Amino acid sequence: MRDTKESRLLLVLLIAIAFALITVDIRGGEDSPVDGARQGAAAVFGPIEDGVSSAVDPVGNAVSAIRDSGERHDRLAALEQENAALKAKLGSDDRNRSRLAQLDKMLKVAGKGQYGIKGAEVIAIGAAQGFSWTITINAGANDGIKRDMTVLNGDGLVGRVTTVGPNTATVLLASDPDFTVGTRMEASDELGFASGQGDRPLRVELLNGKAEVKKGDRLVTFGSQADKPFVPGVPVGVVSRVDPSGGDLTRTLYVTPYVSFTKLDVVGVVVETPKQDPRDTVLPDKPQPKPTPTVTVTVTPSAEAPLDGQYEQEQ
Numbered sequence: 001m002r003d004t005k006e007s008r009l010l011l012v013l014l015i016a017i018a019f020a021l022i023t024v025d026i027r028g029g030e031d032s033p034v035d036g037a038r039q040g041a042a043a044v045f046g047p048i049e050d051g052v053s054s055a056v057d058p059v060g061n062a063v064s065a066i067r068d069s070g071e072r073h074d075r076l077a078a079l080e081q082e083n084a085a086l087k088a089k090l091g092s093d094d095r096n097r098s099r100l101a102q103l104d105k106m107l108k109v110a111g112k113g114q115y116g117i118k119g120a121e122v123i124a125i126g127a128a129q130g131f132s133w134t135i136t137i138n139a140g141a142n143d144g145i146k147r148d149m150t151v152l153n154g155d156g157l158v159g160r161v162t163t164v165g166p167n168t169a170t171v172l173l174a175s176d177p178d179f180t181v182g183t184r185m186e187a188s189d190e191l192g193f194a195s196g197q198g199d200r201p202l203r204v205e206l207l208n209g210k211a212e213v214k215k216g217d218r219l220v221t222f223g224s225q226a227d228k229p230f231v232p233g234v235p236v237g238v239v240s241r242v243d244p245s246g247g248d249l250t251r252t253l254y255v256t257p258y259v260s261f262t263k264l265d266v267v268g269v270v271v272e273t274p275k276q277d278p279r280d281t282v283l284p285d286k287p288q289p290k291p292t293p294t295v296t297v298t299v300t301p302s303a304e305a306p307l308d309g310q311y312e313q314e315q
Helices: 005-031 035-056 058-113 308-314
Strands: 116-125 134-137 150-152 157-164 169-173 180-185 191-197 200-206 218-221 235-242 251-257 266-272
Touching: 058 116, 058 150, 058 266, 134 157, 134 266, 200 235
Parallel strands: none
Antiparallel strands: 116 134, 116 266, 134 169, 150 157, 150 266, 157 169, 180 191, 180 218, 191 200, 200 251, 218 235, 235 251
């Protein structure tokens, strides 16, 4: 616009109108006649201003980002807690499934041997009792547990009860060096005494020094008078080594126990003895030998090779 007399007059007029509007707006206060126009302008231009302000205001953007980041962090933390809870639940479910499997296996053993058992969980190991090979179970006198009762699980002989409290009991494991149990060989009925050797196989002394024994033979408990401390027929283990017979009165065997003493969780205390000796019926089924694959080679004569007769005629 050119600097002319008309332009200067127009500028003065516009300034005068602006001052007049400001004066009217101030005097009118909340009832200002231009308030409606102001709100309309705000409705139209507000979003645009907000967008422009966000785009050009890095400090405001940073504050907003920090606020949103905190909210996202809280959500992530909540999700992590939920995942941890789910993992714990799954772990618990896996453990429960394992315990149910152990309990089912133990009940089958009890059924075969006609043993009346009281189930219990292992809650402590030997160090808490001052012994090297003992466990504590969460069943005691209030559950009908008494001293010198047989303890087993789904695999076989675990040990015997030595100390009983109101709600707990101590079990001496068959692997303890002070542990001794009478044994009977499967099928041959040869009798002996098994002793614990810690983490090594059980040592068994057979009463018959000339007994025919081989690796893989199996043993069960012989039983005690009045079935205390041992009931008969509980699986003990499998012969892993036989010492050569040197004409001694007894014969020494080394037996790998069925029970893994470092993995005990669910056990059963025999509170009712069987009416008759179950003999070998409680032993697990013998593994079936795997058939040895055979290879058959068939030789066929070559089509190009001449027959004997043809070869002679050509000669």
